[in-house]
Amino acid sequence: MTLHIFSMTEPKIEIEEEINESPRTNGFDPSIYDKIVEGCRLSVRMASQNEWRQAEIISRCRAPNGSMKFYVHYVDCNRRLDEWVQADMLDITTLRMPQKGGKKGAHLKEESRDSNETDAKRGGRKRKIPLVPMDDMKQEPSDMAPPMPTVSSGSTPSLRGSMSMVGHSEDAMTRIRNVECIELGRSRIQPWYFSPYPQQLTSLDCIYICEFCLKYLKSKTTLKRHMEKCALCHPPGNQIYSYDKLSFFEIDGRKNKSYAQNLCLLAKLFLDHKTLYYDTDPFLFYVLTEEDEKGHHIVGYFSKEKESADEYNVACILVLPPFQKKGYGSLLIEFSYELSKIEQKTGSPEKPLSDLGLLSYRSYWSMAIMKALFKFKRNRPTEDITVQDISQSTSIKREDVVSTLQQLDLYKYYKGQYVIVISDEKRQVYEKRIEAAKKKTRINPNALQWRPKEYGKKRAQITF
Numbered sequence: 001m002t003l004h005i006f007s008m009t010e011p012k013i014e015i016e017e018e019i020n021e022s023p024r025t026n027g028f029d030p031s032i033y034d035k036i037v038e039g040c041r042l043s044v045r046m047a048s049q050n051e052w053r054q055a056e057i058i059s060r061c062r063a064p065n066g067s068m069k070f071y072v073h074y075v076d077c078n079r080r081l082d083e084w085v086q087a088d089m090l091d092i093t094t095l096r097m098p099q100k101g102g103k104k105g106a107h108l109k110e111e112s113r114d115s116n117e118t119d120a121k122r123g124g125r126k127r128k129i130p131l132v133p134m135d136d137m138k139q140e141p142s143d144m145a146p147p148m149p150t151v152s153s154g155s156t157p158s159l160r161g162s163m164s165m166v167g168h169s170e171d172a173m174t175r176i177r178n179v180e181c182i183e184l185g186r187s188r189i190q191p192w193y194f195s196p197y198p199q200q201l202t203s204l205d206c207i208y209i210c211e212f213c214l215k216y217l218k219s220k221t222t223l224k225r226h227m228e229k230c231a232l233c234h235p236p237g238n239q240i241y242s243y244d245k246l247s248f249f250e251i252d253g254r255k256n257k258s259y260a261q262n263l264c265l266l267a268k269l270f271l272d273h274k275t276l277y278y279d280t281d282p283f284l285f286y287v288l289t290e291e292d293e294k295g296h297h298i299v300g301y302f303s304k305e306k307e308s309a310d311e312y313n314v315a316c317i318l319v320l321p322p323f324q325k326k327g328y329g330s331l332l333i334e335f336s337y338e339l340s341k342i343e344q345k346t347g348s349p350e351k352p353l354s355d356l357g358l359l360s361y362r363s364y365w366s367m368a369i370m371k372a373l374f375k376f377k378r379n380r381p382t383e384d385i386t387v388q389d390i391s392q393s394t395s396i397k398r399e400d401v402v403s404t405l406q407q408l409d410l411y412k413y414y415k416g417q418y419v420i421v422i423s424d425e426k427r428q429v430y431e432k433r434i435e436a437a438k439k440k441t442r443i444n445p446n447a448l449q450w451r452p453k454e455y456g457k458k459r460a461q462i463t464f
C-alpha cells in the first residue's frame with residue numbers, strides 16, 4: 001500500500017486587507033491571533049445571521065500579506081454552516097484554549113504555550129494524511145485527474161461501503177469544506193462538506209460534473225468535449241420504475257463501479273457523518289431522475305446493501321440541494337419501503353441519521369403509520385392493532401414504529417401493557433394531513449418493475 005502526503009487544502013480567496021483592530025479585540029495585541037489554534041473556542045460573528053455565536057476553531061491559515069483566516073464550527077449548529085472568517089470576526093475577549101484531553105474551556109491567560117511551536121507541531125501532524133491510491137478509476141487522459149484518493153483520518157472511523165461512520169472524524173482536513181462549487185447539469189451548487197476529490201480539482205473555483213456519468217472535470221471546455229462523447233443520457237443500470245417523468249435506475253456497485261464511486265464522491269459533498277470507502281461492490285444504488293427531451297437528470301439517490309445483517313434498507317440517502325424541500329426525499333424513502341415490501345422484509349435507514357435525514361424519516365414514518373392505523377380501523381373496527389401489524393403492513397422496522405408512536409405521544413403504558421391511544425383531536429389533525437398529502441407526488445407501486453436478487457444464495461451456491 002503506497003502512502004502519499006497530501007497537503008491541506010487552503011482557501012483560495014486571498015485576504016487583501018490588513019487586519020483591522022476590531023472593537024472586539026478590546027486592546028489585545030494583534031499577535032494574539034497567533035495563539036488561536038485548532039480547538040480554541042470563542043465568540044464569532046456569523047456572517048449569514050449577523051449575530052455572535054460560540055464557535056470552535058477547526059483550522060487557520062495565513063495569507064501572503066500576513067493576515068489570518070480561521071475555519072470555524074459554530075457550536076450546536078450543523079457543520080453545513082462552518083465557514084472561513086477573517087480575524088476581525090472573532091471576539092478575542094471570549095477566547096478559551098483547548099485543554100489537554102480535548103476538553104474545551106481553559107481561559108487564554110492560563111495558557112502559555114509557544115504558538116509557533118504549537119503551529120509547527122500541529123501543522124506537521126495534521127498535514128500528513130495517508131491516502132490509498134485507487135487503481136480502478138479510469139478518467140480520460142484529457143481530463144487527467146490523478147488517481148482518486150481514499151482518505152483515512154487520524155482517528156480512523158470504521159470504513160464502510162455505505163460511507164457510514166459513527167461520530168465525526170477528528171481530522172481537521174476532512175472537517176473543512178474543500179470544494180468551492182460544482183456545476184452539475186443546469187445547476188451550480190455550493191457543497192456543504194468535505195469530499196476527497198483530487199486536490200488538483202479542489203484548488204479550482206468550480207468542478208464540472210457530467211450529469212449522466214458523474215465524471216468530474218476541471219473546466220467547462222473539458223466538460224463540453226466530454227459531453228460530445230458521453231454515451232449516456234441516463235444513469236447506467238436498469239430502469240426499474242418509470243411514472244410521470246420520474247424514473248428510478250438500479251445500479252449495481254460491482255458492475256458500474258466507476259459510476260458508483262463518482263456518485264459517492266458527489267454525495268459526500270452533502271453528507272456529514274460519512275466517510276468514503278471505494279468498495280462499492282456490496283451496494284446497490286437507486287437513482288431518481290427527472291426526464292426531459294435531453295435525458296434523465298439526476299435528482300437524488302439512496303444506496304442499499306445487497307445483504308444487510310442489521311436489516312438496513314437504506315445506507316445513504318440524498319436529494320441534491322436544488323431539488324430539496326420539494327418532496328423528493330419522501331419519495332426516495334417511500335420507494336425504499338416499496339422495495340422492502342416486495343422483499344417481504346422490514347427495514348430501517350442506517351444510523352446515524354443526519355438532522356435533515358431524521359426530519360424526513362420522522363415525517364414519512366408518522367404519515368405511513370397513521371395511514372396504516374386508520375386503514376386497519378376502517379377495515380377491522382372491532383379488532384386490536386399491534387405494533388407488529390403496523391410494521392408488517394408498512395415494512396417499517398418495529399423499533400422505528402415504536403419510536404414514532406412515542407414521539408407522537410400515542411404509545412401509553414396502561415394496566416401492565418403498552419397500548420396505542422389516539423385522541424379525536426389528533427385523529428382529525430392526521431386525517432387532514434393525510435388528505436393534504438394526497439396532492440403530493442407519490443410512488444405508484446404498479447410502475448415498479450423489480451424482483452429482489454438473492455445475492456447471498458448465489459454466492460453460497462458458487463462456494464459450495
Ligand SMILES: CC(=O)SCCNC(=O)CCNC(=O)[C@H](O)C(C)(C)COP(=O)(O)OP(=O)(O)OC[C@H]1O[C@@H](n2cnc3c(N)ncnc32)[C@H](O)[C@@H]1OP(=O)(O)O
Binds near residue numbers: 317320329331
Ligand atoms: C441514512 C442517511 O443517509 S441519513 C442522511 C440523510 N441525508 C442527508 O442529510 C443529505 C442532505 N440532505 C438531503 O439530501 C435532504 O435534505 C433529505 C434527503 C434528507 C430530504 O430530502 P428533501 O427532498 O429535502 O425532503 P422532502 O422535501 O421530501 O421533505 C421531507 C420532510 O422533511 C422536512 N424537511 C426537509 N428538509 C427540511 C429542512 N431543511 N428544514 C425543515 N424541514 C425539512 C419537510 O418539511 C418534510 O416534512 P413534511 O412532509 O412533514 O412537510
